[in-house]
Amino acid sequence: MDFDLIVRVYPFFIDAAGVTILLSALTALLGLACGALGAAARLSRFALARFVGATYVSVFRGTPALIQLFILYFGGPQIGIELDAFEAGVIGLGINAGAYMTETIRGAIISIDKGQKEAARTLGLSRWQAMYKIILPQAARLMVRPLGVNLNMLIKATALVAAISVVELTYTAQRYIGSTYKPFEMFLLAGILYMIIIYATGRAVAWLDRRVQIT
Template identity: 45%
Template sequence: MNTEQLQLVWQSAVSALPTLLAATPVTLGFALGAMLLGLPLGFAVALARLSRFGPLRSVSSVFVSFIRGTPLLVQIFVIYYGLPSLGVSLSPVAGGVIALTLNAAAYLSETIRAAILSIPKGQHEAATSLGLSGSQTMRLVILPQAARVALPSLSNTLIGLVKDTSLVSVITVVELLRSAQLVIARTFEPFGPYLAAALIYWVISSLLELVQRALERRFSRGVAVV
């Protein structure tokens, strides 16, 4: 690549930045929305998988296995293009959020379940000896410790969601990647816009990693145990 080509790439990347930055909040909104919705759903699925009630445990296990065993892109197609055949039509935004939320919930449930199981059984026994109920034990003793264990994986899931939002571009959601494609359709110069989009994804992921490390340092000071 000669100097003239490098200059052309640089100019196309810079000219694409305003459009890409305008779409960045959409990408962040999808990622944060899926995380905020997926976290309580994932917690519920984790508790279902830990339940002593067999049918509930089986249904939740099948859900996790199906979501983790199929590509997110296929899940988006099933929800956005498949559901209308059953009489359920969704907007691109709703379809994208639902697909990302269900996907995140399945992975988050495994993280939460593993974190809960990592807490020594003695913590449960000590809480019981102090007269705490099952729900109090979970809320006051187990979850604070499990949160510290799960934090790195939870943060990684959010970073992964930021990148996974690029897949909703296939259902015409104008997020970061789709914006780059629209710029390319006007300029016929793909390298610069795609490179600019990649750099924005990288910056977002790097900032989230900094937040993750700060939270890990705070949690590393320890949480109270019984």
Template identity: 45%
Template sequence: MPDWLQLMIDSFPSLLYAGLVFTIPLTLLSFVLGLSLGFVTALTRLYAPLPLVALARFYVWLFRGTPLLVQLFLIFYGLPKVGIVFDPFPAALIGFTLNVGAYSSEIVRAVIESVSRGQWEAAYSIGMSWSQAMRRIILPQATRIAVPPLSNTFIALVKDTSLAAVLTVPELFQAAQRIASTTYEPLVMYTEAALLYLLFSTVLSWGQTRLEQHYGRHATHLGGQS
């Protein structure tokens, strides 16, 4: 067996462990928190008073207009200069959450606005409040539209978590770096890390397709009933 293949086999458990224990949890937590933040930000931009709208716009402008790597460096290496210190994993979580929140807010805002005004009027005409109309009429339709772009954001986030290595978070890419530094085989280790990221992304892409098909069938079913 070639030495490079034996190294990949020997390293696989460590890389997989780092992926399952750090990369995937970091991705899931960042996405859930970021999507929640994005939802609140989108509603703020659409329905809040003007000062809050301006604040939400500034947040989105700031985090969409600066590199994610710079944001992570500012949180982990910059904030300690003013007395705010985070451990590596929380620092990465905060950075990814804020970044995902900014991007997902634009997706949520766009899909809510894509639902026709007639849907609101129909909801109000049968006595629904704003919150009831949003929950029962608008969001179900917006969710179907939002699935593809939000899924793409989630898949991109899986790969972006490799940036957490610069904060010394022991995720998948950092584990590959550590092994490469002792075996002097960066090509082998980084290739194996890339293959694992590709595996995770492929599984998620398959899940995205199934989710889109589910919502597509649901929309067709509703259309047939109307």
């Protein structure tokens, strides 16, 4: 184990971890937005919206995220979409994560007892009001933990953007493995930083989950 080397390169890994965190945060926000839209589409009254929602989930969960990134980043310019690598990473991973979150959000909503909606409608609330005032507040509590699992997967998936040369943790590790031939040291550095990020978000999700439960 070459500790001198670790001491020498760790500042670069800290910077890279910052990029991974920013990337994860932006991807999570876009993923949530796509997931909310996707769930709304999948639960819609309209068959066309349901079809679009189901196709979105099936296609984006049914193909590798890496290929989706490549289509967007390398293929995008051919159809007039020019993005830099970071933007392509956020948009590609966000849409991908949104497909998984769609199912999480939808699952929480449909697990709320049907009687809740029927009672709300009987009391004169519109479908919209019943959803916003009665169903969503209950479903939101059920979503926190499974969305936390989605977030955990998403953070690890941000490593994929190394393949389109975004200088985040995995790319940095890969570059230093290439220039120093010390894979274990570089894995140790990057691995510890990933585990800190994942552990911290896991604790934050657990805290939020406890906060929203009614006991």
